[in-house]
Amino acid sequence: MSPQDFKKLAELLRQRSGLVLGEDKAYLAESRLTPVARHWGFNDAAALVGALARKQGKGGDPKLIADVVEAMTTNESFFFRDQKPFDQFRDVMLPHFLNARKQRRHVRIWSAACSSGQEPYSLAMVLKEQGAKVQGWQFDILATDLSREMLQRAETGLYTQFEVQRGLPIQMLAKYFTQDGDRWRISPEIRKMVTFKLHNLLEDCRSLGKFDIVFCRNVLIYFDQQTKARVLGQIAEVLADDGFLVLGGAETVLGISDRFKMMPGQRGLYIHNKADHATASQRG
Ligand SMILES: C[S@@+](CC[C@H](N)C(=O)[O-])C[C@H]1O[C@@H](n2cnc3c(N)ncnc32)[C@H](O)[C@@H]1O
Numbered sequence: 001m002s003p004q005d006f007k008k009l010a011e012l013l014r015q016r017s018g019l020v021l022g023e024d025k026a027y028l029a030e031s032r033l034t035p036v037a038r039h040w041g042f043n044d045a046a047a048l049v050g051a052l053a054r055k056q057g058k059g060g061d062p063k064l065i066a067d068v069v070e071a072m073t074t075n076e077s078f079f080f081r082d083q084k085p086f087d088q089f090r091d092v093m094l095p096h097f098l099n100a101r102k103q104r105r106h107v108r109i110w111s112a113a114c115s116s117g118q119e120p121y122s123l124a125m126v127l128k129e130q131g132a133k134v135q136g137w138q139f140d141i142l143a144t145d146l147s148r149e150m151l152q153r154a155e156t157g158l159y160t161q162f163e164v165q166r167g168l169p170i171q172m173l174a175k176y177f178t179q180d181g182d183r184w185r186i187s188p189e190i191r192k193m194v195t196f197k198l199h200n201l202l203e204d205c206r207s208l209g210k211f212d213i214v215f216c217r218n219v220l221i222y223f224d225q226q227t228k229a230r231v232l233g234q235i236a237e238v239l240a241d242d243g244f245l246v247l248g249g250a251e252t253v254l255g256i257s258d259r260f261k262m263m264p265g266q267r268g269l270y271i272h273n274k275a276d277h278a279t280a281s282q283r284g
Helices: 003-017 023-039 045-055 060-072 083-101 118-129 147-156 161-165 168-174 225-238
Strands: 106-112 139-143 158-160 177-180 183-186 194-198 211-216 239-247 260-262 268-271
Touching: 003 023, 003 045, 003 060, 023 045, 023 060, 060 147, 060 260, 083 118, 083 211, 083 239, 106 118, 118 139, 118 168, 118 194, 118 211, 139 147, 139 158, 147 194, 158 161, 168 177, 177 260, 211 225, 225 239
Parallel strands: 106 139, 106 211, 139 194, 211 239
Antiparallel strands: 158 183, 177 183, 239 268, 260 268
């Protein structure tokens, strides 16, 4: 692939998904785009990128562009990834809302960039484990991603042996999955707790409604500073005044957005800069 075409590919990805493709990533583009190129009848990745580059600014097949963008995103995910955010969900966020929302008994959670579904399903399993504590409460979990392929996988709720061995405690596997051939299927009671929807984080998210908790993990790392700030700004708009934002282990708001601050003593957990959770809990 020529350096000029690679540059155009990088620009297309930045515009469509926020992904920053460094100059040293030509090999990655080649390997990830080769199957897309074959599928679309091109000789190789270079021919596909060349064709896209020639079309740039003049439209181009939106389905082909979507396939290219999806192929270039990193979809790695696993159940209870990093564990701590899920402990914080159970021990910090849930107790807060069980008090602060005791009138409404309704909590909305957004798993932004959910990939193949392990994150929202992990949250659903934590909720299920609460038993009588959450009886009579409504918890909505909305899980979104840019990738149609990942959403389809997530909706199907089928995981390989390798995927269920990464992070998922064995008791949870026994309780919430059934074997289906050489795969594991998530139980209908967990499946129905999550709604999946296509959403690009670069687009306005206000139509998704307001949220009490936003998990936006391991996606900002792929964006430049400006895009990170824009996405965090949008999340701030839809997060309840006493809401929580959870970022990935390698992500922070520091030096990027002044809309959030870290919750004291809770690494990775953010609240609105002006939030005062002590008083918010009293509201009911
Ligand atoms: C590494 S996965 C993270 C999955 C999960 N949050 C976790 O931490 O395990 C990153 C996901 O972000 C999605 N993604 C990348 N750019 C996006 C964008 N602009 N809008 C929405 N999703 C995006 C990718 O499709 C991918 O599924």
